[in-house]
Amino acid sequence: MGIFQIEGGHQLKGEIKPQGAKNEALQILCAVLLTPEKVVINNIPNIRDVNKLIDILSNLGVKIQKLGNGKYSFKSDELNLDYLESEQFKNEGSGLRGSIMIVGPLLGRYGKGYIPRPGGDKIGRRRLDTHFEGFIKLGAEFRYNKEERFYGVEAINGLKGTYMLLEEASVTGTANILMAAVFAKGTTTIYNAACEPYLQQLCKMLISMGAKIDGVGSNLLRVHGVESLKGCEHTVLPDMIEIGSWIGLAAMTKSELTIKNVSWDNLGLIPVTFNKLGIKIEKKEDDIYIPSHKSGYEVASFIDGSIMNISDAPWPGFTPDLLSIMLVVATQAKGSVLIHQKMFESRLFFVDKLIDMGAKIILCDPHRATVIGHNFESQLKATTMTSPDIRAGISLLIAALSAKGTSTIHNIEQIDRGYEEIDVRLRKIGAKITRLD
Known part of the structure; x- marks a missing residue:
């Protein structure tokens, strides 16, 4: 040490x-999984948590190029979803709390997402209920392996828009649900949504990719589902x-x-x-x-x-x-x-x-x-x-x-x-x- x-x-x-903002970068990096097209992100901080997430994305099959200091391109056109159930992912994902936010994009785009119980700061209980309750309301089935402490959500018939009132205004929970909801059929209403600037940045990035989101900056978000998203360029605050x-x-x-x-x-x-x-x-x-x-x-x-x-x-x-x-x-x-x-x-x-x-x-x-x-x-x-x-x-x-x-x-x-x-x-x-x- x-x-x-x-x-x-x-x-x-x-x-x-x-x-660049750590908390925004973790959300934005997960959002690159929503499109097969190239996404360019500027002002990514060179810090341990962000670099761990970039490694996870690379192992998942995302094509990553470093274009300059803090500037990267990502292309998620050929993902290896088997990696999500590997021992390697269970070890790597458990060491980073931000890894939880890959579940929403994968669930929305591929109908399934898995994650080991994530780590992070030892600052008390940080429940994941908000994330998974939101996915369930969108129509996903939830399962949890207690022995391996491994979570999974699947939506074989796709996700459907719905109304949900979040129990807590979780930033990562709101981001995760939002990224899943962009592909849900119909309209999803998220009340008591987090509205931090970093969440607003995620919304702006998704909109530039073709998502339809109303209420950005408020605690009431409405997401109108779309069929697909395109690439974009985004700069982290x-x-x-x-x-x-x-x-x-x-x-x-x-x-x-x-x-x-x-x-x-x-x-x-x-x-x-x-x-x-x-x-x-x-x-x-x-x-x-x-x-x-x-x-x-x-x-x-x-x-x-x-x-x-x-x-x-x-x-x-x-x-x-x-x-x-x-x-x-x-x-x-x-x-x-x-x-x-x-x-x-x-x-x-x-x-x-x-x-x-x-x-x-x-x-x-x-x-x-x-x-x-x-x-x-x-x-x-x-x-x-x-x-x-x-x-x-x-x-x-x-x-x-x-x-x-x-x-x-x-x-x-x-x-x-x-x-x-x-x-x-x-x-x-x-x-x-x-x-x-």
Whole structure:
């Protein structure tokens, strides 16, 4: 396993460009299975999770060409569906949660789709019920092998459009059902659909391929089935989670940073939520400029004077993927804040590492933590820690870059799953970070 050694306490300076969005790329890559024609995708991030999915597609028979940095072409005209029931696929598919989204396209186009129970972050229970309940409502038959933990759906007579009210606004669940429904006969109505920018991007890509979808950007989607889809070219948005990570990094290290080409229209509540912690963010065309917070930053209060509460919610609420960053940034704020992680029950269990570094945090329960900020009067101390998942890993890295002394982070493969060449990019703006085997 890899290790990062970080010499903290240094101010950073310069420009950094966000990578392509991981969560969008995983959806878009699965959508190439919907057509036998060529699909070209730009701005694909070079990260572990995305590269694993590209390998799975290649083994499934998709013809893949790298056309440039982050630019690939895909052609799914001769797929090997036997691969889906092989031991190789059971091993490869189980290591990546995003692999679940190949089921919808395959079910819609070929009438069958299989997947081993997918892995991913250890952040609590992440049920797949929404995916398979949607497929069943479209007319598919479901089966599950408990011994092999292997799922399957089949629709011998094809899929039929229907109305469905999703139990939860699952992003991957909505994407999966949507990709199956584009080939269903008649009209499919999906209510309580996820409407994140990345889901909107998937809808726009499908429409450019010939799909008929109404309600893009809302939680009520109507899909009118078509016989086939054509090829297209699509560009992945910048990663809003990485953008939020760089904002937090700038604040914690009192650095002056410019984040380039952020797609402001798709950031939602991210700038506003950082403002609640007192972080100044300036919009310069499509860039974000964060001035050096030399005098620190102060947590705001609610109108009635009560303690600030920052919590996550489905879009257009604040994304759960940035709550770990907010928690770390709050450790050096002036004032106190309650961080409420509503959507995953194990995502706050990394705070013991921050407490070891000297942070004042009270873990109230698996979902809530109260942070009493230091106001930079007491610097975090370097320590040795292990990254439990992608978002906790980047949060610990930010804490280490602000801390006094040299920290060591183990299991950095978790960070590499979501952040492209992060050590190389951070060194370019002045970070003292070394990757060791």
